[in-house]
Amino acid sequence: MTDNVQIKEEIINAVAELDEDKVIQLAEKALREGVMPEELLSTVNQGMLIVGQRYEEKTYFIADLIMAGVIFKEVLGLKRMQELFHSKNKKKIGKIVLGTVCGDLHDIGKDIFRGFAETNKFEVIDIGVDVPKEAFLKKIQEHKPDILGMSGILTYTVDTMKEVVDALKEAGLRETVKVIVGGSHLTASTADYIGADGFATDAYEGVKICLRWMESALEGGG
Ligand code: B12
Secondary structure, rough: OOOHHHHHHHHHHHHOOOHHHHHHHHHHHHHHHHOHHHHHHHHHHHHHHHHHHHHHOOOOOOOHHHHHHHHHHHHHHOOOHHHHOOOOOOOOEEEEEEEOOOOOOOHHHHHHHHHHHHHHOOOEEOOOOEEEEHHHHHHHHHHHOOOOEEEEEOOOOHHHHHHHHHHHOOOOHHHHHHEEOOOOOOHHHHOOOOOOOOEEEHHHHHHHHHHHHHHHOOOOOO
16 A cells, blocks of 8 residues: 555545546556555545535536546546456456346446456456346356356345346256345345345455355365
């Protein structure tokens, strides 16, 4: 961890103010000055939380949420960030089918999870956003993944995720795949209600759980 406190604060403020040019300029500067890409992501995320608060307070509107999304995606697209997500290792350790559940269009957290998973040698079949349970089932039958990853940012997606897990059970597929759910509103008890094997409010933590699952499967622990 570096202690570039000032530049990080400037980035948080620029994201909160939706100042696209300034965010990109500061993000590039921060990376040049030694801020780690992972730290940059979490810094930008702090700015996003302020955008969300302003939306709740009705000082920001839907157009502002859209702008915040555009800014985050630009940061993710910076060369150094792409390098973070780029896996040179061709040998894969496991397969993940990943999607944002039905009714939810938020894909930034999903994309970050995908990036970290690919860097950690997973093959990821990303089936996008607003994915109906039937499509999850179809992709699981087709690709036979080790893990199903579901992202849901809107709070009601807890029920949508549960519907997918229930559908897996009905189709006799539940035991064939580990299920991880991700979203900042999730807790151990909601994950339990969903019937997931694991949950994470942070994409990197989620990937660490997936790595542990693959290790224990290799050791014969299932
Ligand atoms: C940008 C944004 C949008 C953009 C999304 C653009 C995009 N391409 O994703 C757009 C404009 C589309 C949008 C739309 C809406 N949004 Co919006 N949006 C946001 C905002 C500002 C940032 C979200 C974000 O990307 N955060 C950054 C990422 C990195 O965080 P994250 O997604 O949570 O991901 C992290 C974890 O959750 C986790 N994770 C995520 N997925 C996964 C998956 C796995 C497998 C794992 C392990 C981990 C994991 O890892 C990530 C961190 O490492 C938030 C505010 C906030 N505080 O988050 C509101 C927010 C999420 N939106 C909100 C709302 C209400 C809406 C709308 C309903 C608004 C409207 N009236 O139309 C619509 C819904 C559209 C829909 N059907 O989905 C509310 C949700 C409230 C709720 N309790 O459900 C929020 C919280 C704003 C608020 N405070 O009111 N939004």
